[in-house]
Amino acid sequence: MSLFKHKACYRIFFFLFFGSISLFNPSSTFSVPFIDKETELAMGQQADKEVIAQFGLYGDKSLQLYVNEIGQKLVLNLSDKEFNKYFFKVVDSSEINAFALPGGYIYVTRGILATINSEAELAGILGHEIGHVTQHHGAKQVVRTIGAQILAIGAAIANPKNAGEWLVLSSQLFNQINLGYGREAELESDAHGLLSAYQAGYDPRSMVDFLRGLRQHEMMTGQSYHSFQATHPDTKERIIKTGSLSESIINRENKPVTKNRKEYLNRIRGMSFGGKKHRGDRKNYKKKFIDIYEVQPGDTFKSIAVKELGDEREDLTIAVLNGKRLEDSLKPGELLKLVRPGSYQTDTILEIRPDIDRTQ
Numbered sequence: 001m002s003l004f005k006h007k008a009c010y011r012i013f014f015f016l017f018f019g020s021i022s023l024f025n026p027s028s029t030f031s032v033p034f035i036d037k038e039t040e041l042a043m044g045q046q047a048d049k050e051v052i053a054q055f056g057l058y059g060d061k062s063l064q065l066y067v068n069e070i071g072q073k074l075v076l077n078l079s080d081k082e083f084n085k086y087f088f089k090v091v092d093s094s095e096i097n098a099f100a101l102p103g104g105y106i107y108v109t110r111g112i113l114a115t116i117n118s119e120a121e122l123a124g125i126l127g128h129e130i131g132h133v134t135q136h137h138g139a140k141q142v143v144r145t146i147g148a149q150i151l152a153i154g155a156a157i158a159n160p161k162n163a164g165e166w167l168v169l170s171s172q173l174f175n176q177i178n179l180g181y182g183r184e185a186e187l188e189s190d191a192h193g194l195l196s197a198y199q200a201g202y203d204p205r206s207m208v209d210f211l212r213g214l215r216q217h218e219m220m221t222g223q224s225y226h227s228f229q230a231t232h233p234d235t236k237e238r239i240i241k242t243g244s245l246s247e248s249i250i251n252r253e254n255k256p257v258t259k260n261r262k263e264y265l266n267r268i269r270g271m272s273f274g275g276k277k278h279r280g281d282r283k284n285y286k287k288k289f290i291d292i293y294e295v296q297p298g299d300t301f302k303s304i305a306v307k308e309l310g311d312e313r314e315d316l317t318i319a320v321l322n323g324k325r326l327e328d329s330l331k332p333g334e335l336l337k338l339v340r341p342g343s344y345q346t347d348t349i350l351e352i353r354p355d356i357d358r359t360q
């Protein structure tokens with residue numbers, strides 16, 4: 001699963017491959033048969049192609065490299081990597097989601113990148129997904145659900161002659177990703193994300209910031225993501241648990257930590273916002289993008305909404321998008337995300353000065 005809420009993205013897979021069968025039994029506690037890593041890797045490689053076919057990669061190379069760079073930084077600190085290589089990819093979906101496949105394939109949507117406000121939050125999310133990979137949550141759930149016999153063909157799962165088996169397996173895998181791995185696994189991955197982010201020098205409290213933002217999003221959109229999944233920990237519970245864990249870490253050690261808010265916001269400047277959820281989404285969305293605004297002396301959310309967006313009612317949207325409350329005061333020089341219509345225009349006009357007389 002994903003850190004969050006796997007609702008819509010994977011419904012596509014769900015219906016495509018799985019119809020409405022759900023054998024998921026979160027209360028089952030029987031031991032998990034051994035799955036070799038080669039099989040997990042083959043599952044991941046195969047499913048990765050499907051993810052990319054379904055969503056497409058977001059077409060900003062520097063943003064892809066940046067997310068990968070943060071992910072690899074976290075992998076470097078792992079005491080047991082479990083897999084040799086990890087892949088971090090930004091998929092072109094407006095859904096707020098992040099998910100992992102067995103074998104080290106990790107994805108974030110541009111939707112989730114637009115929601116968060118710092119590199120430290122990104123590190124927490126990637127760390128959470130790495131936790132699912134190193135704990136083999138995906139493969140374990142598949143085995144719990146459909147039994148180990150399907151995995152008897154092992155890494156040959158990628159062979160076209162095993163297409164039928166693969167179809168059953170992938171549908172189950174995506175179903176699990178969609179539902180989450182259950183309360184304990186999610187809380188365990190939250191802790192993993194927070195600790196890995198901290199080890200890499202990030203403020204562990206950013207994980208709490210992220211979950212708070214998620215909670216606010218849930219309340220504003222009226223979507224209660226976990227309603228279909230009783231074992232998925234309520235976001236409130238996750239906020240409390242990650243809150244106390246991060247405070248105890250901060251109080252115990254005196255290590256300097258960073259959030260890298262400015263760095264992060266500059267990286268996502270120009271990223272497209274909203275719009276299509278997956279490749280097959282044919283709705284006619286208006287183009288929008290994330291712009292970065294530098295707070296001026298005397299600015300309030302209302303004045304920025306009027307001045308920059310021409311609508312004072314946008315003040316709350318701006319505050320929420322930036323993980324703030326309307327009553328929060330703004331500091332000159334701080335950066336804020338704004339959603340603007342259209343596409344981002346980079347500064348392509350070079351200043352070409354008339355050739356000066358170089359002979360002098």
Ligand SMILES: [Zn+2]
Nearest residue numbers: 001002003189
């Ligand atoms: Zn998760």
